[in-house]
Amino acid sequence: MNKTDIRIFSLPELENIVQAYGEPKFKAKQIYQWIWQKGAMDFDEMTNLSKNLREKLSESYSFNKLEQVHQQKSLDGTIKTGWKLEDDSIIESVLIPVPKDNRFTLCVSSQVGCSLNCAFCATGKLKKVRNLKDYEIFEQFQKVNEQSLENYDHKLTNIVYMGMGEPLLNYNNVLKSIDKITNPNAAGYSMRRITISTAGIVKGINRLADDNIKVNIALSLHAADDEKRNKIMPINETNKLKDVVESLKNLYDKTKVKISYEYIMFKDFNDSLADAEKLYKLTRYFPVKVNIIEYNYVEGVDLKKAADDKVNRFAKYLVDKGVMTTVRRSRGKDIDAACGQLANKVEKNK
Ligand code: SF4
Incomplete structure (x- = not known):
């Protein structure tokens, strides 16, 4: 035992x-x-x-250590690693290096699988097995920090809870892991280096506000009205956009944290100017940056990447309205390490 x-x-x-x-x-x-x-x-x-x-x-x-079960390095330098946990579950972490900006980011997993079943996400196709314990999250940070030092001679600069799982559905362990990453008697990082990405869990966002947690928040928005969002993110049926935005406003009012909207652009689904106008309306309640993200093919998913001219037109609309907007090309595509692609192949084939 x-x-x-x-x-x-x-x-x-x-x-x-x-x-x-x-x-x-x-x-x-x-x-x-x-x-x-x-x-x-x-x-x-x-x-x-x-x-x-x-x-x-x-x-x-x-110490029931994580055991490395696979590792792939992308042509762009991104490194994806699979870890076996003490109960044989498998999770993945990703190191995303951008040496020219001195930025070395860990994308960390917070659950084994995910229960939210977003249409575009490979992790959502795995059933949620369990929440990760705080030390299992922290150990990903330790191990990937070592990878960053070995491969790029630089320690991690940023930690994003954007890997497998919905962090706000594993609130206690995620917050405990953040405490270890930021505690001066532990890793001692600044809260400003940490981002929690959420599909929009109203209770969790309000809890962050009540607990005065000053980490950055990235909302996986991906559609700017309830009807479209319900189609690709079932969580929206119980956590409506209006309530999500209200909870983010509450968080901002209390903590002044940085908030971003992540928006994967899908061909003929959310790439029109009418969509851009709806998205613009959601940017008026607190300072928010919009990150438009290129979609990566996920096996068995019926959504396609939007055309470049549509992406540019959409981004220009927002920029012209004064919204801080970036268009992000995906990293680690060739190793299935891009946003929404984490799902251990071994696990998936079971
Ligand atoms: S996008 Fe995030 S919340 Fe949605 S299924 Fe994937 S891991 Fe879960």
Whole structure:
């Protein structure tokens, strides 16, 4: 039987553990820093703990590490890695390097599979198996940070919760992982380096506002009215656009975080000027940037990439109205690592 992973414990819980062994409380902080700041994955690495304490810890606890099961590197430098978890589930993370901008981004998974079933997304075709634990999310960050250093001699600069899963449906673990990434006693990143991407979970967005969490938010919008959005994002049936926008306004009013609308443009579905006008109307409630994203083919999906002239016309409409707009070509297309394409092939073929 697997031993309990030591990483499930908070600092106060670690304090109780060491005190039960008759050790002083401050030893817990040392363990905490070994795990979350120095990335230790073995009690033997914790050299400022006595041998006796290390042995006691390893008798009861372990590190159930992620096991790399595949890795692909794109022609553009993007690296996608598949990880096996302790229960044999498989997840993926992506490293997106942009050396010229000094930008090295991790796209991290927050769930095994996803329950939201967006029409254009490969992950949505896998059934949701479970939420990831905070340390499983954090370990993706640690491992991909190592990849970034090895391949590009640069540590990660940005973390986006945009991999497999809906982060706001795994709120507690996602927030705990963010705490580890930002805590000065752990990885110590600034909240401004972190973006949560959501399909539009009203309760989750309001909770971020109530909890005063100052990470950036990317709304996967993809259609600017309920009728169209219902067709490609079933979550919209219970989380209507008006309510989603209202919750984002509430979040902005309380936290002033950066908000973006992600908009994958599909041929003859959401690429008209009438669509652009509807999208423009959604940009007037708080400062928001629009990212228009090129669609990547996903097996078995009946949506196509919009023509370049339509994309340009759409973007120009928004720019002319004063909306900050970017058009993003996808990264890692040749290795199925682009937005909406994460779905471990092994898992998918089951
Ligand atoms: S786009 Fe995001 S929310 Fe939608 S199915 Fe894919 S992973 Fe889930």
